[in-house]
Amino acid sequence: MGSRFDGQTVVVTGAASGIGAVIARHFADAGANLVVSDIEEGRLGAVADEIAASGARRPVVKAGDLSREDVAGSVIKSAVDNFGALDILVNNAGGGIIKPFLDHTPDTLRTTIDRNLWTALWCTWHAVKVMKARGYGRIVNIGADSVRNGLWDHAAYNAAKGGVHAMATGLAREFARDGITVNVVAPCIVETPQVKQITLKAPKALQRFVDVVPMGRPAEMDEVASMVCYLASKEASFVTGQVISVNGGSTML
Numbered sequence: 001m002g003s004r005f006d007g008q009t010v011v012v013t014g015a016a017s018g019i020g021a022v023i024a025r026h027f028a029d030a031g032a033n034l035v036v037s038d039i040e041e042g043r044l045g046a047v048a049d050e051i052a053a054s055g056a057r058r059p060v061v062k063a064g065d066l067s068r069e070d071v072a073g074s075v076i077k078s079a080v081d082n083f084g085a086l087d088i089l090v091n092n093a094g095g096g097i098i099k100p101f102l103d104h105t106p107d108t109l110r111t112t113i114d115r116n117l118w119t120a121l122w123c124t125w126h127a128v129k130v131m132k133a134r135g136y137g138r139i140v141n142i143g144a145d146s147v148r149n150g151l152w153d154h155a156a157y158n159a160a161k162g163g164v165h166a167m168a169t170g171l172a173r174e175f176a177r178d179g180i181t182v183n184v185v186a187p188c189i190v191e192t193p194q195v196k197q198i199t200l201k202a203p204k205a206l207q208r209f210v211d212v213v214p215m216g217r218p219a220e221m222d223e224v225a226s227m228v229c230y231l232a233s234k235e236a237s238f239v240t241g242q243v244i245s246v247n248g249g250s251t252m253l
């Protein structure tokens with residue numbers, strides 16, 4: 001167990017599966033006081049159990065729909081109630097409904113924005129108040145490299161993730177003198193269990209999303225989590241308002 005985040009309180013959203021579960025594990029292994037949140041209560045509890053079984057402190061579990069303002073507020077409050085402060089917020093909750101724009105329904109369009117943008121916006125709105133009062137905070141959003149390269153079938157998703165990217169730049173400027181940094185980690189396709197499953201069933205289904213990656217493979221979840229941890233650390237004190245791609249070179253600069 002490391003000590004990089006010893007004594008620091010971290011909220012990770014969307015922690016019940018995929019990249020969020022791995023990010024939570026990285027923070028737990030590095031000594032953080034952790035609050036994990038997700039709409040999937042059962043799976044979220046299982047992630048907390050796994051973390052505890054590995055020898056780290058069991059995270060506080062707060063399940064709910066984070067696209068609701070009251071739920072997001074209660075998650076941030078639980079960090080303060082349990083640990084006395086909030087140092088780091090990782091807005092990871094999200095996920096794409098990836099399809100051609102005209103195949104979307106009003107429901108899938110609304111869900112795309114709810115999942116990816118409202119979750120991040122409400123959590124951030126509540127977190128910044130707490131961070132500003134203390135003069136310290138790190139906010140890391142999971143965005144998407146598809147915002148930069150306009151990947152096929154990603155228009156609706158990019159509308160949501162583009163909002164997440166844009167929110168970070170505005171906040172970074174607004175709170176730059178309050179000790180708060182706000183950044184985005186933008187992955188290309190990531191080899192999550194879900195992506196692995198799709199690839200097993202239909203080996204060619206996601207190939208065009210891999211073909212745009214010069215390194216010729218999806219990102220690993222640990223590669224995304226490592227960048228999140230760097231931006232969330234005290235070392236990243238002069239990095240704010242940035243979108244950092246973890247993408248094997250699929251966009252450059």
Ligand SMILES: NC(=O)c1ccc[n+]([C@@H]2O[C@H](COP(=O)([O-])OP(=O)(O)OC[C@H]3O[C@@H](n4cnc5c(N)ncnc54)[C@H](O)[C@@H]3O)[C@@H](O)[C@H]2O)c1
Pocket residue numbers: 013014015016017018019020037038039040064065066067092093094095096114115116119142143144145186187188189190191192194195
């Ligand atoms: N997998 C990829 O290739 C990829 C690429 C770029 C960006 N991303 C982004 O990375 C993040 C993690 O994605 P993942 O691939 O691990 O997907 P995932 O579906 O495994 O994880 C997303 C989690 O967010 C939760 N969530 C969704 N809506 C929520 C809500 N309203 N309230 C609370 N929780 C909610 C889900 O239940 C899920 O557990 C997402 O923001 C996704 O958009 C993923």
